[in-house]
Amino acid sequence: MSFTPSASNHNRAEMYEEVRLWKNPRERERYDNMADVFSIITTLQALEKAYIKDLVEPAEYTSNCQILLAKYSAAFRQLEGEFPKVEDFVHKYKLDCPAAILRINEGRPITVRDDRGNMGKSIAETVSLFINLMDKLKLNIRANDMLQTDVRDLLDVINRMNLIPSNYTGRDKIPKWLNILTNMNAAEEITDDQARQFQMDLEICYNEFNRLLSAG
Known part of the structure; x- marks a missing residue:
């Protein structure tokens, strides 16, 4: 018994095909950098909220916040030509992360003494x-x-x-x-x-x- 793929089966198969966002290695690097920045900002927002709610100890918060800020600085530097400020990135991708933006702009954990x-x-x-x-x-x-x-x-x-x-x-x-x-x-x-x-x-x-x- 033979099986002839129908048009509906063919369309369903296309739904599972990989869709590439990039056409060359440079574009792939750009999307990877944007994904890194997106991940860091959302993680930093979650960390700030956890600290406010006393769900994380100050020492643990400080250490993780410093690591995230360092990673953000390195990752966002690759996007500065397209996004001059973090607010531009957040606005384009509709992120709700006021605590993370404040922490990024201050450049230090809230537990670190002021200068x-x-x-x-x-x-x-x-x-x-x-x-x-x-x-x-x-x-x-x-x-x-x-x-x-x-x-x-x-x-x-x-x-x-x-x-x-x-x-x-x-x-x-x-x-x-x-x-x-x-x-x-x-x-x-x-x-x-x-x-x-x-x-x-x-x-x-x-x-x-x-x-x-x-x-x-």
Whole structure:
């Protein structure tokens, strides 16, 4: 019994044929480089989100972030003629990765201390976070989900600044409050006594921070 391929069978076979995106080795290298950059950016975005959610230890985060940034720098250099900035690449391929873009533009893990070139920005951010937290407490805002993010951001920016010495009182007091909030449910509120103590601790840390600025 003989078998004659039908038109439908022939079309189905064509669906499984390999489709090449390149016509020569140079074009293949271009697509390989774009695939590398795409993979690095999406991985970096996932790493940033994992760190924010405390799913990865700071040391592990720092090591992996530095490796990814180094790989990105090498890979993206091959595409600079087509994509002057990482934002151009992200826009063309419709990537949603704001955390990765921020990390790439800063060129260092969030856990690595800031340099003098970014000190002014870090000082402004620190002052803003202190004032925002103290204002919230004065307005009787007590819920964990309204406080924890600012406390975490404040601790992160303090840890990045070379200006702040290791014996700065905020290095003890702020982690203590972050630990308290981390162990609470989102809608759970700190007590009035805790809020009063928190307010006093923030004022002590803020005043000492201002003295450090004056001394510097």
